[in-house]
Amino acid sequence: MKKSIITAGAIAFILFSCSTGKNTIQSFDNATITNNCTENYDCTFEVQKDKSLVVKTDDTGHNYFNVIDTPGKTVLKYSYKSITDPRIQDAGYTETITFEIDNSTKDLNLTGKDIRKTKMVLNIACFCKGKAGVRKIEEGTLTFKNNKLHIEIPELVEGQVTRVVDVVVR
Template sequence: MKNIILAFLPFLLIACASKKGPAAFTEGKCRIESRCPDEGNCGFEVLKDKSLIIKSDGTGKPYYTLEDAPGKIVARYTYAAKSGKYQDDAYTEEVIFETDSELSNLHKSNPKDAKMLFGVHCFCRDKAGFYKVGKGLLDYQDNKLIIKLQDNIVEGQKTDLVMVSFK
């Protein structure tokens, strides 16, 4: 009996090992640690094997589409304000970026080289749309993602710091 237990011990240790590094980012459960702005809900999702394709519309404003791309990851954080009594008073902010499956570009002090956008979705003239992120921080260490955006990409911006931990 003792030999049988010893034979299965390595398999038990492997099965119970905690996930570290990229596997935790893509497969682990996440918890948003940063404060979610008042009167709203925050969410985070990781899309495996997707690539962020940034395009420009006729006015020069950026927008994105997603494409299948093995070995790439797209991550998206959203803040959605609870709407009030009016039909067109919805307000949502979105931070979306691409990385590779090894998370190699998530150790940058300046994310301008990364494919990263900040989006505002509302019925608000000259404010709605996507903006390229030029300054800030994009980092992943010890199973924690930190996104620090530059202040006031748009007037009244709610999202400036996002911290997400992975198990």
């Protein structure tokens, strides 16, 4: 019985992990990512309406966040994830930018420290000492005009891949 549960879990993991690298435009949740996603990586964009972001710091000084139900807010999430062999434990690498805006936002132009209004965070998930974790994005550029979202953030950790994100939202 225990073996069949483990086998079923492994099969489900493989099925949900399989995809191909994208060097072309990719659509997700009525949005099109227009910056290239490098080979062996998968880029996605997710829109969560009526949700907000709660960013906290634990007793050890590390940041974490939760997404909670909040009418009138929207959480947006861009992920850059390596495509790895699911049989290799701890081989993955993901960078995710998560932030919130008002549901009614039609235009947005935040630069410098104004980006803090969105509670934007960068989450790096990997088996890499000193690099993994959630970091608050304290400055950068976030514009949304004519259904085009543009994000620029500084390098927060050495080797960070995600610095510029361009998405067309429909």
